[in-house]
Amino acid sequence: NAGVTQTPKFQVLKTGQSMTLQCAQDMNHNSMYWYRQDPGMGLRLIYYSASEGTTDKGEVPNGYNVSRLNKREFSLRLESAAPSQTSVYFCASSDRVQNNYGYTFGSGTRLTVV
């Protein structure tokens, strides 16, 4: 009964370093999403995957790449981290057909870029 699992929970990077945030869901949802949440800005969509094999840009995609590895897993990669990418990152999933419950969110990754 895990829902959406994100790893790691915390990460500190130096400017220019790269890293991949991992996300997996066990609810057989078709759609998955990556958001960032900053104080005063709310949740902003970075990338989403409507179904396995497809990915699309959201509101703030610059500096990020994603991979929909299979139906369960959706990863977010920062190729060259910048201080502006310091944020809390949330992965979410949904059943885009039923969608009675909106999105199910993971517990987040708190990323600091120094």
Added chain:
Amino acid sequence: EDQVTQSPEALRLQEGESSSLNCSYTVSGLRGLFWYRQDPGKGPEFLFTLYSAGEEKEKERLKATLTKKESFLHITAPKPEDSATYLCAVQRNYGGSQGNLIFGKGTKLSVKP
């Protein structure tokens, strides 16, 4: 432009003091409106979905209502454990990227004993 505005940004209540949170929206074609609760250090947790004007949903001390322009989250006799940030989101009645949720910035509720 489609948007979601929540007010107030922050609300401080005494235990037992009932109040309401507002979510106003402008969207061309509403498929659904969602309320979430977010505790510090955690991801948003689903509360309610509302689909049409006049609809109401209840859960414990919370009741959500929907009109054509806004939604209210009424909190009756709140307790300290109701302290959290409450997020509102709308889903447009379109396919593709237009069907993604648009979130408001949230209302941070603090309930003092």
